[in-house]
Amino acid sequence: MGEIFVVVEHRKGEIREITFEMLFKARELCRTSSHNLTALLLGGKDQGFVNNLAKWADRVIAFEDNRLEVFNADLYKEILNRLILEHTPFLTFIGHTSWGMDLAPALSIKTGFPLATDCVDIQTEDGRPIVTRQIYSGKLFSKVSFKESPGYLVTVRPGAFLPPDGVEKNPGEIMMQELPSDLTEPEKEFIEFVDTGAGEIDITQAELLVSIGRGVGEEENIATIKELADLMGATLSCSRPVVDKNWLPKYHQVGTSGKSVKPKVYLALGISGAFQHVAGITGAGTVIAINKDRKAPIFRVADYGISDDLFKVADALKAEF
Amino acid sequence: MNIIVCIKRVPLTQEVDLEIDELRKGVKKDALAYVINDWDNYAIEEAVLLQEKFGGTVTAITIGDEDDEEILRRALAMGADKSIRIEAGERELDGFTISKILAKTIRDLDYDLIMTGVQADDDNAAMVGIMLAEELGLSHAAVVTGMEPEGNAATIRVELEGGMDEISKIKLPSLLTIQTGINDPRYVSIMGIRKARKKELVVINVEDLGLSEDDLAQRTMIEEVFLPPETEGAEMIEGDPSSVAGQIIQIMKEKGVSI
Numbered sequence: 334m335g336e337i338f339v340v341v342e343h344r345k346g347e348i349r350e351i352t353f354e355m356l357f358k359a360r361e362l363c364r365t366s367s368h369n370l371t372a373l374l375l376g377g378k379d380q381g382f383v384n385n386l387a388k389w390a391d392r393v394i395a396f397e398d399n400r401l402e403v404f405n406a407d408l409y410k411e412i413l414n415r416l417i418l419e420h421t422p423f424l425t426f427i428g429h430t431s432w433g434m435d436l437a438p439a440l441s442i443k444t445g446f447p448l449a450t451d452c453v454d455i456q457t458e459d460g461r462p463i464v465t466r467q468i469y470s471g472k473l474f475s476k477v478s479f480k481e482s483p484g485y486l487v488t489v490r491p492g493a494f495l496p497p498d499g500v501e502k503n504p505g506e507i508m509m510q511e512l513p514s515d516l517t518e519p520e521k522e523f524i525e526f527v528d529t530g531a532g533e534i535d536i537t538q539a540e541l542l543v544s545i546g547r548g549v550g551e552e553e554n555i556a557t558i559k560e561l562a563d564l565m566g567a568t569l570s571c572s573r574p575v576v577d578k579n580w581l582p583k584y585h586q587v588g589t590s591g592k593s594v595k596p597k598v599y600l601a602l603g604i605s606g607a608f609q610h611v612a613g614i615t616g617a618g619t620v621i622a623i624n625k626d627r628k629a630p631i632f633r634v635a636d637y638g639i640s641d642d643l644f645k646v647a648d649a650l651k652a653e654f
Numbered sequence: 655m656n657i658i659v660c661i662k663r664v665p666l667t668q669e670v671d672l673e674i675d676e677l678r679k680g681v682k683k684d685a686l687a688y689v690i691n692d693w694d695n696y697a698i699e700e701a702v703l704l705q706e707k708f709g710g711t712v713t714a715i716t717i718g719d720e721d722d723e724e725i726l727r728r729a730l731a732m733g734a735d736k737s738i739r740i741e742a743g744e745r746e747l748d749g750f751t752i753s754k755i756l757a758k759t760i761r762d763l764d765y766d767l768i769m770t771g772v773q774a775d776d777d778n779a780a781m782v783g784i785m786l787a788e789e790l791g792l793s794h795a796a797v798v799t800g801m802e803p804e805g806n807a808a809t810i811r812v813e814l815e816g817g818m819d820e821i822s823k824i825k826l827p828s829l830l831t832i833q834t835g836i837n838d839p840r841y842v843s844i845m846g847i848r849k850a851r852k853k854e855l856v857v858i859n860v861e862d863l864g865l866s867e868d869d870l871a872q873r874t875m876i877e878e879v880f881l882p883p884e885t886e887g888a889e890m891i892e893g894d895p896s897s898v899a900g901q902i903i904q905i906m907k908e909k910g911v912s913i
């Protein structure tokens with residue numbers, strides 16, 4: 334019987350949702366493959382995480398040291414490398430988040446264990462994991478297998494496995510560990526967190542959002558859609574490329590690195606539906622998407638879809654007012 | 655400051671009906687148009703901006719075939735000084751083998767900084783950059799949206815989830831994976847690309863790098879690609895634009911939006 338490791342992600346004194354999503358999925362795998370579930374916590378002193386984690390895992394291995402209060406890839410990869418080589422877990426789960434992207438590939442090289450990133454499903458077949466991921470921004474799926482190895486690493490897409498309420502169970506064992514005394518001095522030093530979300534308007538409070546993506550084509554076209562939004566009494570929001578190109582300020586951006594919104598209706602114009610965008614609209618009541626491409630992934634998450642040129646529909650909508 | 659930028663040419667897949675190939679391991683590529691990976695375009699611009707400010711050279715590297723030289727010339731036109739293409743022939747590559755090949759090529763070059771994109775728009779793996787950093791024993795950061803060098807270190811801005819950035823200090827040499835929006839990539843004219851033909855483009859064959867078969871063995875294999883299950887999905891509204899518009903407004907009213 335082996336083990337599945339889940340690397341706990343936390344920020345500013347809170348365990349991040351992705352951690353529970355991974356624990357939930359790992360538990361499901363443990364049940365079918367009779368592995369033990371271990372949560373690995375690298376955190377600051379007395380942040381109060383261990384008891385909560387113990388409800389989800391068979392055991393929690395915890396290092397509590399103020400050097401670990403904020404994620405640091407250098408320290409994390411060194412400590413995790415030692416733990417993984419010592420315990421040889423069958424699978425190690427890490428979040429496919431900014432921090433996970435900085436950690437998992439380095440850890441894969443260090444441990445020699447193969448890595449598949451951004452997995453939306455993880456199964457085992459004949460004693461080896463087999464994962465599902467998306468390619469071409471979600472237009473296709475791929476099934477990926479691994480070269481044989483004593484253990485494997487995966488990063489898990491946020492939002493792919495949502496634990497229902499009440500899945501916690503009897504507390505597992507808690508093993509507090511001391512940091513090794515011979516840790517290498519990290520090459521990266523945390524300075525501060527900066528909030529980038531605030532701005533003149535708050536898209537999170539809007540009841541109707543008209544949201545534009547790269548499909549809007551050119552900066553000049555934004556005025557057309559803004560007019561439509563004004564006529565409808567809607568708030569304008571957008572996907573990331575529109576902000577990257579400086580066509581709209583950052584506080585309009587919906588998605589993992591922007592805002593999570595919860596309008597009654599979200600009208601997506603020329604947005605393909607990459608997961609980083611869609612993660613921001615899970616709270617929307619109804620999603621209506623307009624996209625020229627009938628195969629755009631946004632149509633898989635929208636309630637209503639229109640496969641047409643967004644400007645044609647926008648003009649027709651304007652004519653209704 | 656000598657900077658190396660790793661870049662990849664990727665197919666444009668928006669507005670395209672992707673067709674799966676006979677082996678069911680990839681897509682039919684002949685009908686696709688190719689561009690530089692969006693993230694990599696920002697990385698080149700960032701390298702060129704740093705070079706304009708601090709001097710030094712910018713070298714663009716890609717593993718690819720002859721057609722992929724197009725993005726190297728594009729990088730040269732943006733201001734890179736040199737470029738390298740590594741020919742991998744018929745070998746199947748994954749993130750691991752790509753990072754091994756890049757590491758071997760880069761190891762003996764003179765650099766203070768390496769930049770890659772956060773992710774490639776085809777495999778969406780976000781893997782190669784940080785693997786390469788670890789292969790070379792470099793400090794690293796992923797999803798970087800700002801970078802200011804100061805002596806043998808740099809202050810960097812990393813984008814986290816939920817409208818939060820992290821500022822930190824990192825020792826150089828290091829590897830940064832660059833996020834879109836970090837700058838405003840310059841326009842490249844056909845003339846500019848033509849002129850860049852005079853700049854250096856070295857071609858290396860992967861077989862000459864002295865990598866072992868183990869280094870060139872993929873650690874993850876695509877078993878099958880498939881179209882997303884059609885089971886779930888939006889109810890499609892058909893009709894001419896004005897009837898569609900009418901239905902949209904109807905839905906909005908039903909959902910309690912005051913319009």
Ligand SMILES: Cc1cc2nc3c(=O)[nH]c(=O)nc-3n(C[C@H](O)[C@H](O)[C@H](O)COP(=O)(O)OP(=O)(O)OC[C@H]3O[C@@H](n4cnc5c(N)ncnc54)[C@H](O)[C@@H]3O)c2cc1C
Nearest residue numbers: 546547548572573588589590591603604605610625626643
């Ligand atoms: C770490 C990280 C964080 C990220 N965070 C975010 C985030 O917070 N928010 C976010 O949005 N993205 C985010 N992204 C980027 C994300 O991966 C996608 O690249 C992005 O969402 C794509 O935006 P888009 O849909 O507008 O553009 P594209 O993917 O280019 O899609 C444009 C769409 O418009 C359609 N179209 C074109 N012309 C027309 C027309 N005339 N009429 C109708 N349809 C048309 C096309 O068919 C296409 O589907 C992040 C990426 C990374 C790596």
Ligand SMILES: Nc1ncnc2c1ncn2[C@@H]1O[C@H](COP(=O)(O)O)[C@@H](O)[C@H]1O
Nearest residue numbers: 660661717770771773774779780781782
């Ligand atoms: N074939 C390649 N040649 C050069 N650089 C690459 C190649 N593939 C990936 N990269 C770099 O690695 C980054 C991340 O790619 P990936 O890990 O495939 O998502 C890209 O943005 C490029 O900077």
